[in-house]
Amino acid sequence: MKGSLLAVLTGLLVVALVVGAGQGQLHVPPLEVLGSVLHRIGIDLGPLPTHPRAEDTLWEVRFPRVVLAALVGAALATAGAVMQGIFGNPLAEPAVVGVSSGAAVAAGSVIVFDVAVLGSWTIAVAAFLGGLAATLVVYLLSRAGGRTEVVTLVLTGIALNAMTSAALAFLMFLGDQQAREEIVFWTLGSLNGTRWAAVAVVAPLAAIGIAVALVLARRLDLLALGDRAAFHVGVDVERLRLAAIVVVALLTAAAVCFCGIIAFVGLVVPHLVRMVAGPGHLLLVPASALGGAALLTFADLWARTAVDNADLPIGMLTSLVGGPFFLWLIRRSRRTAGGWS
Template identity: 65%
Template sequence: MLGLAVGLVVMVLVAAGSGQVAVPPFEVMGSVLHHLGIDTGPLPTHPQGENALWAVRFPRVVLAVLVGACLGVAGALLQGVFGNPLAEPAVIGVSSGAAVGACTAIVFGISLLGNLTVAAAAFVGGLGTTLAVYWLARSGGRTEVVTLVLTGIAVNAFAFGVIAFLTFVADPQAREQIIFWQLGSLNGATWSAVSAVAPLALVGLVLAASVAGRLDLLSLGEGPARHLGVHVERLRLVVVFAVALLVGAGVAFTGIVGFVGLVVPHVIRMVAGPAHRSLLAASAVGGALVLVAADLLARTAVENAELPLGMLTSLVGGPFFFWLLRRTRSRQGGWA
């Protein structure tokens, strides 16, 4: 945790100071301290330094921290409740549902909430789709993990069909906006976006912390967990709702950012072990660190251009997923 926290602070200072208006890390720290009322450290010497930091860079970096933490914790929750290291937030349809909501608002020109309309539609779509997957997977008052995963796959396929249809009927401008949203980006980060995501992220993280102990008991098996007093069905419902809240709030303003919820918790588990109290906390900090670093690479790798954030995370996460798949299969002696 100490290493991750130090790494995150350093990465935040570097990311906030990087761009066309370069600000050294010590000046970034000095600007933050002065805004906190601590008159120490150098202020940015560039005439546009303060404006670049507080109007553009800090909203983007803070949003990256929030979204990364949400995705990392969501992945750890799903891997814990499914008992499978291959689980990630897209499994239960929250990302595809958010995409359907955003695409619907874009294609039909809905603007009830002004600039926040697309983000609100994405959040509602992600939450609604996740609850629909959970309801469809229930039978006899219970929800089996395999049924939940297969239902999520079916709903994902249907959602991507809806997205394809909306893309087909959209005008060229809306089609371009849909494609850009699905690629993922923090380009539109503002303080209003941060203020909208932060409360939802806080609720989701508190819910995650509240179920950490019960997830440890569930890892013993569903039967032993019940004998130890865990209401397994209620636990799954809380986890699914928390994941929908975390991922829905995250992707609402950034678009789809894949594989963070898969890669980060698995790496943390390899280093720190499976205990969920430490795993969830470390996954939050690790997810924030990964997304801040990925966003820094996205906007600085190519001069005068910004690479899609979702593309970068997928280029790294895809091969990692394949390696994880092969490793898991070899350890289990084959899927049969």
């Protein structure tokens, strides 16, 4: 069960990456995409792209974009799974509860005030700190006695999102034309114009975050028992919480720092995995990472091919699809929990 699910998701991700890299104004058939990659890593197998500009297009535009889409999808879905674990609530998600926009505000400030002390890492570090602060606020305000009530969590998210969107509006008011455009583009969420430099920042953040999430997986299972019972079976709850909150902030920052706010991936993917494979985090975390990567790569493909010569904001698309899903989840959890608890 475990092996086959991960194998299926890995296969799905490979298909997403190959198809995603081939589609666009310049069409490259999947076999040629594979051939190009294999030749680049020293295996002379498969056909090389026939179009004269195909090789450059693939390596300078398409590959960084699909790889970043996969990394961001993996980071968001993993962040969602971990967050739901520590909140003990399947409705927790970085964007829904305002962690993504917290990261966005911090990153937006860096853009507007033109801070660049850490080079290409400046925005990522700012996003991490903003996300960390937001996660802590949500956590402290919405959790009581080891559980988070749905209604408290969602209301806390509303308040935090209201404050952060006000802060983003203020930043747009302060910024010049260019900063303004950058922030708008960014609150919508987009992978447009991705370069390898962005991948180089996001990849290590996502990798570290997912690796730590895997290490925490077994203890996240135990946390489902509630704080006290988790302690009774040997979990140092305070330490686990702190580690998990840092992981959520790190993964959210990885997703937000170049691509802006992409909502609901962290909600939909872990939920689907739970429906198929049960709630155990040892499988949930890696399956969410792979599933999120595949989903966002496909979503990005859709975003840039749905309308000719237009690159739709991917954050808009995920919200369009994820919003109704969220409503359905709220109704369902209301029914199963017998009220707003």
